[in-house]
Amino acid sequence: MSDTDGKKPLGLGGAPRSGQVKQSFSHGRTKSVVVETKRKRVVVPTKPGAAGAAGTGGGSPNLGDPAKRPAGISDAEMERRLTALRAAKAREIADNERRAEEERQREEDRQRRREEIETKEREERERLEALRAKAEEEERAARAEADARVAAAAQRKADVLGTRPRSAEKPAEAKPGPATPAPADAPTNRNQDATGPRGVAAKAPLAPAPQRKTDREREERERSAKAKGDDNRRGGKLTLSAALNGEGGRTRSLAAMKRKQEKARQKAMGFGSKPEKQVRDVQLPETIVISELANRMAERAADVVKSLMKMGMMVTMNQAIDADTAELVIEEFGHKAVRVSDSDVEQVIDSVKDRDEDLQSRPPIVTIMGHVDHGKTSLLDAIRKANVVSGEAGGITQHIGAYQVKTPSGALVSFLDTPGHAAFTSMRARGASVTDIVILVVAADDAVMPQTIEAIHHAKAAKVPLIVAINKMDKHGADATKVRTDLLQHDIVVEAMSGDVQDVELSAKTGMGIDNLLEAIALQAEILELKANPKRAASGAVIEAKLDVGRGPVATVLVQNGTLRKGDIFVVGEQWGKVRALINDQGETVLEAGPSVPVEVLGLSGTPSAGDTLNVVETEAQAREIADYREKAAKDKRAAAGAATTLEQLMAKAKADQSVAELPVLVKADVQGSAEAIVQALEKIGNDEVRVRILHYGVGAITDTDVGLAEASGAPIIGFNVRANASARQSANQKGVEIRYYSIIYDLVDDIKAAASGLLKAEVRETFIGYAQIKEVFKVTGVGQVAGCLVTEGVARRSAGVRLLRDSVVIHEGTLKTLKRFKDEVKEVISGQECGMAFERYEDIRPGDVIEIFEREEVQRTLA
């Protein structure tokens, strides 16, 4: 056929070559043309003899109807053409057959692959079924084992106690079916557990690579279905066989199965039932910063933020969220929220117990107590060899401080100076709580007095040892023995009377016996073995706090443990601060203060209260957090105290308030101690009808806020050793708020007492002035019943009140309408005279009745 490949030039003569057709035209013209065979149809090259074979082997070829043959085509030509056509046809058939064969092959391949996949899936399913059954079996076994253990433990306990514990019954109930086989089953199951993973491992080589890929894909699908919240997790994986078997839905994901298997494996290997992810108890306060929350869950903060964003909260990791939201997050991460209260912020305060080797001896803290004027201040003065008495306003020790002194033997003793007035009782009680030893001063020329007894009670309540200082021994008539015997009545048996309480006779004035007292203190301190750890963060008690004009809030702190240093960050009551300066009792600036050392602390955020505890903390944030919490807690407490909670309480309160008149006052003082003393003194003023109500008290100058508060309640402001600032003065003038200044508590108390007395309702006193006997009763037109009487006693006055007595029983009380003597209206009728009397709006009068005549007067009362 290569001949036909190219066009041959037209030419005459010779038989037409294969692939050439000779055409005849009119007028004898002929033309030989090349028969062009389309190559594309000749897919398979025909063997060289094929055409000839077809021509020769086919017998006489059907050359067709010559009539229908195109003109000019010879038989040979025709035959050639037909042969070519047949060859083409044959090729076409061959092609089709081949294609069909190929298609069948492919179909067979596909079928084979389908079958392979189905087989694999069936195998996989069977494997999973087997695993699940195994896992369930393990679970049952583990439960049975646990139950058996509990039962065994209960049994042991019962054996030990010899009783039948309640818990012993519980596992028995919990045990499904017979309880005894459980322990026996457990080891078997453990063995099975152990073989489980090995079984899988053995199978692994058989599993072809695509199998693992399928697993991965399935897990992938599982995850995405879960993310979409699709319950029918395997919905997309419905295979023909699965559909036929009708188990397209309920199957666990492979990942879940793997987790379970791993869990079981760990359990079998003795790691207990510890899950892959550790579930944590997350301490959850009322609000929490996200980064802190992440920290507590041991999760990444970014993940926590992401989870919050999913909840629709656009937050950053430094933002705080409330506990409810935080709880949702904690649950989402699979942990457990443990709600804790705000007070946990206080946990940062170092409360670790000191080790014995860190403890060192510390000076004793001594408080001097006793009755007024028994010589407390003089004694402290004698000890310090400095006179501080003369500077006191009103002769009362109003300034509460602490001082450290050195005894002649060189030992240090810290003294708390507590005042001697009854109003300072609470301060004394606080003093006793930081006090190691109480010196009870009793004047030898006086005796045991109420405040001496009070001091004894305080010391006993605080379990603080006493040393009795019998003072004023220089005085004529001093009787120490009387003091000792007086004390016996209050269970204080002094050494001189064979007791265990040390007693020292002394004179604060002459200095006699002071050394003995110091010796007694040193001895007592030795017995007490007072120790503290100077190496730890400081803690101490506020003895006094004030707002100093130049220095701001200042607190006198007695360090109880640790060492307070300049620069330390601390929290004290509702305040916090950083130690700016420390000033000792000599007025010197110091860098640190160890145990039992009293120092003035500068650098507070506000004025704390006496008795507050100071604690050094690590960071400013912690200090601020604790102070904020305490402030809020105190506010809540005050609000809760003021607010009546139930209707009954509200009604009771309203009722009580109706009968009691209140004098509201606002107190500002120079130091906390004075303020508290004044408040206590004022609270004592009053009786069942009248009382003083302290709206507010505090330390520092009188401010606009104070004036505003006073105005709202119509209260006067009392300034004790403080003044109102200019703007407060001005607004007080405008608002008509009274500000009164005092420097002596007695004056203050007297004035308030007088003001409170003004609130007392005037007392109505009744004075009997006379009696009249009714002799006869007659009717007077226009007046009514008129009694003809004889005044038997005193006088009868028209303006007076009258009572009608019948057989000594009061039957009417009222006033007189008329008092006549011989038809004349008179003001007064004296004893022995007759008169006519008529009652206002009362007619039932009879002869023989007695009229009692009295007068009423209002008497203004005062408070005792």
Ligand SMILES: Nc1nc2c(ncn2[C@@H]2O[C@H](COP(=O)(O)OP(=O)(O)OP(=O)(O)O)[C@@H](O)[C@H]2O)c(=O)[nH]1
């Ligand atoms: N003769 C004599 N008088 C003394 C002695 N001790 C104190 N006094 C006097 O007793 C009076 C009261 O003494 P204070 O030291 O002020 O007594 P106090 O107990 O501190 O009094 P208050 O601060 O008011 O509680 C003063 O006049 C002292 O001079 C003493 O040992 N002998």
